[in-house]
Amino acid sequence: MNWIDIGHIDDIPLRGARKIKTALGCVALFRTSETEVFAASDTCPHKGGPLSEGIIHGQSITCPLHNWVFDLNTGQANGEDGQIATYPVRIEGDRILIDGAKLVAQSAA
Amino acid sequence: MTQKLVIIGAGMASGRVIETLVETDSDAYDITLFNAEPRGNYNRIMLSPVLCGEKTYEDIVTHDDDWYAQHGVTCRFGEHVVAIDPELKVVEGQNGHVPYDKLVIATGSAPFIIPVPGKDLPGVITYRDLDDTNAMIDAAGEGKRAVVIGGGLLGLEAAAGLAERGMDVTVVHLMGHLMERQLDEAAGYLLRRDLEKRGITIRTQASTKAIIGDGRAEAVLLEGDETLPADLVVMAVGIRPETRLATDAGLDVARGIEVNAQMQTSDPDVFAVGECVEFDGNLFGLVAPLYDQAKVLAHALLDQADAFVVKDVATKLKVTGCDLFSAGDFAEGEGREDIVLRDPSKGIYKRLVIEEDRLVGAVMYGDTADGNWFFQLIKDGTEIDEMRDTLIFGPAYQGGDTSDPLSAVAALPPEAEICGCNGICKGTITDAIANGATDLAAIKATTKASASCGTCTGLVEQVLQVTLGDAFELPTAQPICTCCDLTHEDVRRLIKSQELKSQDAVWQELGWKTRNGCHVCRPAVNFYLLADWPLEYQDDPQSRFVNERKHANIQKDGTFSVVPRMWGGITNPSELRAIADAADKYNVPTVKVTGGQRIDLLGVRGEDLPAIWADLNKAGLVSGHAYSKGLRTVKTCVGTDHCRFGTQDSTGLGIKLEQALWGSWTPHKVKLGVSGCPRNCAEATCKDIGIICVDSGYQVSVAGAAGMDVKETERLCDVTSEQEAIDVTIAFVQLYRENAKYLDRAYKWVAKVGLDWVQERIADLDERARLIQAFELSQSIYRKDPWAEHVQTKAAQYQPMANLTLEAAE
Numbered sequence A: 001m002n003w004i005d006i007g008h009i010d011d012i013p014l015r016g017a018r019k020i021k022t023a024l025g026c027v028a029l030f031r032t033s034e035t036e037v038f039a040a041s042d043t044c045p046h047k048g049g050p051l052s053e054g055i056i057h058g059q060s061i062t063c064p065l066h067n068w069v070f071d072l073n074t075g076q077a078n079g080e081d082g083q084i085a086t087y088p089v090r091i092e093g094d095r096i097l098i099d100g101a102k103l104v105a106q107s108a109a
Numbered sequence B: 001m002t003q004k005l006v007i008i009g010a011g012m013a014s015g016r017v018i019e020t021l022v023e024t025d026s027d028a029y030d031i032t033l034f035n036a037e038p039r040g041n042y043n044r045i046m047l048s049p050v051l052c053g054e055k056t057y058e059d060i061v062t063h064d065d066d067w068y069a070q071h072g073v074t075c076r077f078g079e080h081v082v083a084i085d086p087e088l089k090v091v092e093g094q095n096g097h098v099p100y101d102k103l104v105i106a107t108g109s110a111p112f113i114i115p116v117p118g119k120d121l122p123g124v125i126t127y128r129d130l131d132d133t134n135a136m137i138d139a140a141g142e143g144k145r146a147v148v149i150g151g152g153l154l155g156l157e158a159a160a161g162l163a164e165r166g167m168d169v170t171v172v173h174l175m176g177h178l179m180e181r182q183l184d185e186a187a188g189y190l191l192r193r194d195l196e197k198r199g200i201t202i203r204t205q206a207s208t209k210a211i212i213g214d215g216r217a218e219a220v221l222l223e224g225d226e227t228l229p230a231d232l233v234v235m236a237v238g239i240r241p242e243t244r245l246a247t248d249a250g251l252d253v254a255r256g257i258e259v260n261a262q263m264q265t266s267d268p269d270v271f272a273v274g275e276c277v278e279f280d281g282n283l284f285g286l287v288a289p290l291y292d293q294a295k296v297l298a299h300a301l302l303d304q305a306d307a308f309v310v311k312d313v314a315t316k317l318k319v320t321g322c323d324l325f326s327a328g329d330f331a332e333g334e335g336r337e338d339i340v341l342r343d344p345s346k347g348i349y350k351r352l353v354i355e356e357d358r359l360v361g362a363v364m365y366g367d368t369a370d371g372n373w374f375f376q377l378i379k380d381g382t383e384i385d386e387m388r389d390t391l392i393f394g395p396a397y398q399g400g401d402t403s404d405p406l407s408a409v410a411a412l413p414p415e416a417e418i419c420g421c422n423g424i425c426k427g428t429i430t431d432a433i434a435n436g437a438t439d440l441a442a443i444k445a446t447t448k449a450s451a452s453c454g455t456c457t458g459l460v461e462q463v464l465q466v467t468l469g470d471a472f473e474l475p476t477a478q479p480i481c482t483c484c485d486l487t488h489e490d491v492r493r494l495i496k497s498q499e500l501k502s503q504d505a506v507w508q509e510l511g512w513k514t515r516n517g518c519h520v521c522r523p524a525v526n527f528y529l530l531a532d533w534p535l536e537y538q539d540d541p542q543s544r545f546v547n548e549r550k551h552a553n554i555q556k557d558g559t560f561s562v563v564p565r566m567w568g569g570i571t572n573p574s575e576l577r578a579i580a581d582a583a584d585k586y587n588v589p590t591v592k593v594t595g596g597q598r599i600d601l602l603g604v605r606g607e608d609l610p611a612i613w614a615d616l617n618k619a620g621l622v623s624g625h626a627y628s629k630g631l632r633t634v635k636t637c638v639g640t641d642h643c644r645f646g647t648q649d650s651t652g653l654g655i656k657l658e659q660a661l662w663g664s665w666t667p668h669k670v671k672l673g674v675s676g677c678p679r680n681c682a683e684a685t686c687k688d689i690g691i692i693c694v695d696s697g698y699q700v701s702v703a704g705a706a707g708m709d710v711k712e713t714e715r716l717c718d719v720t721s722e723q724e725a726i727d728v729t730i731a732f733v734q735l736y737r738e739n740a741k742y743l744d745r746a747y748k749w750v751a752k753v754g755l756d757w758v759q760e761r762i763a764d765l766d767e768r769a770r771l772i773q774a775f776e777l778s779q780s781i782y783r784k785d786p787w788a789e790h791v792q793t794k795a796a797q798y799q800p801m802a803n804l805t806l807e808a809a810e
């Protein structure tokens, strides 16, 4: 584990998303409630839609291009054959931490 | 030969008499219709939706002036009848005598006024007709207090309506539970709980001693000397037949005007119908028996054999969220047995009363879907011995059929009544379907089913579905999405009537099944809230699709397109230079001229958006909203400035319109065109709103389309001045904002509500002024450049939050 502080929780609007650049490509951080943030690949497996531009509802994200809906807990697309990678995130106080080791480790895998 | 028929009273019963007469034999009678109210027949059952603001008087008119004129009915509205002379066969009106061959008394009922001191004070209102309703609407006001005396059907509808208008309402009821004539205690309790949840205070076993106040009602004094402060007192304790004219004329009158089964009074040439009559010791207050009487009376007047019989009636309450049904006799008694089903978590209560193997009564609260099926068992006196164990679960559990929601309807026999108001049974509807009616509108038109109070609409649709199978698409009952059970129309209506002003209020009060909606419903709800409550509700960018959130159109490769506004399609060298410079600076791969006379910069990277906007802003360019469900463009031709055919300054008008409308959100995109002459170079007649300038002024037309559907606009109205053209356009846009379903283009919406309705609203100058004012209020918030705002306050969000590529490489 290599927890990296990537910012203040209020840098992401409530029910909004921001991206971070990583060696694996863009990863999106989704703020689903006041104190809940998920991290997952920003790229939709369907036709590459930018998921951080989608609408966040409950613990799901709808892709802005063709409305695939992904469960942010598992990354699984609802009713479609597709899945996005998800990454561990932690909230400490107001700060958002992401596991940098995971981002590298997966790229190596 | 044509005889003279005089009718006193233009209510629902006499209205139905006239309809039947003119349909069967329009030459039989010359009809004169008196009405003390200064208007004709309207649907009184719908007064409570008018009271709570869901409908207007125009929505509930049954017969308008045209209708009377077309059928040759002489109307004497607003004129009281002074006396009837049965000897001379003359009716004496305030403005003169009218002789008759046959007379129909349809004077209805008068509210019962409890004889307490203060009953005549101003501020004490009854609830019977439109004037009462309007008086209540006028007296109502946010935070003011109302006391409703009477906890029966009418009183509760009044209370709910006033509460929806923001009043602090207390219901004072003499008996131990509400609606004691229609409900038992358990159902009365659930009703009370639901009403209390809406903030209505209920006082049962409370007796009114006096209404007190200096010059106007200020409080209600109860027995026991408690006072309830009140700005408005509604007296709704009951009604009594209005029989004065009949009594004075010497007709036989008991509690009501006595009639035989042909609705004939003690004078053979005088008939009576409706709430003023007494038949066989019975009085009548619900609409179903009144319509039966009306039919019998029309037949009697045409010398056709028919006889009125008293039938059981069922009751439903028209208060949203209080779902109750009762029918038959449910008093406890010897030899009677109860079957009760409760589901406290859902607030459901059902009770059936059985006597000698037959169902004699049913009370239901919370889930009344099977009401009509039970009602039919009661009316038919069906032996229920065999299904006794499963009876309370309804028809779905009978005969081995399982849980198909439609099987209840499929199981109904042809003679089962579907529409209680008009006495239409299932067979009549299936016949109409066999004769080619395939949707609700056609059923309404051919059978009148669901044309009165409308509570059976769902049932009628189910009959359509059962009969037509897949050929029928359920049009109205379609919920927005799986997050809720309500249609777009329901949600819009409830946001207005329940004054829901936040997303959380909508989720909670309208029973959303998800935490905060989904990508289907949340954008719609966000729009409805901001359209109805521009000051109270703040637009939520996270409830918008990416284009509207980012104020740019996302392209399939994830880049964006940027379209600056060019007012009326007019630009100048310095704007063009700024656009060219921006295109160079941000490596814009494609520059395209759009169909709406704008310039589109395609392929801008998301991170660059705030910077390119800031550059364009510096040259005075603002967002063209090419991405929004809002005003897009006003396309113009050059008009009188340059064109030898131009009749008016079409470009100038286009610019003014664009400046008035820009920034506003609408259910779907709105495009305008203004052409300077009928040659129509701006292609205005396929826009949402198209204006054609002519020598005499401006032709404003609406509801065109040039997309998947192509449709020419329809003429809304012709106006003479430019200002009027602007006013009418704004009013139309606001009407569309207030009423249309999210994602319905204007042409789809107009097709649903009808151009006539739109024209009437716009032609009504008060309504037009209100619409313009409401639009301006909303524009005081939204008429601004979102680009400039984002550059200033949100630019950081367009950049990645962190860059870990370096760290990962370490």
Ligand code: FES
Binding pocket: A044, A045, A046, A047, A048, A049, A063, A064, A065, A066, A067, A068
């Ligand atoms: S690219 Fe995401 S749904 Fe098509």
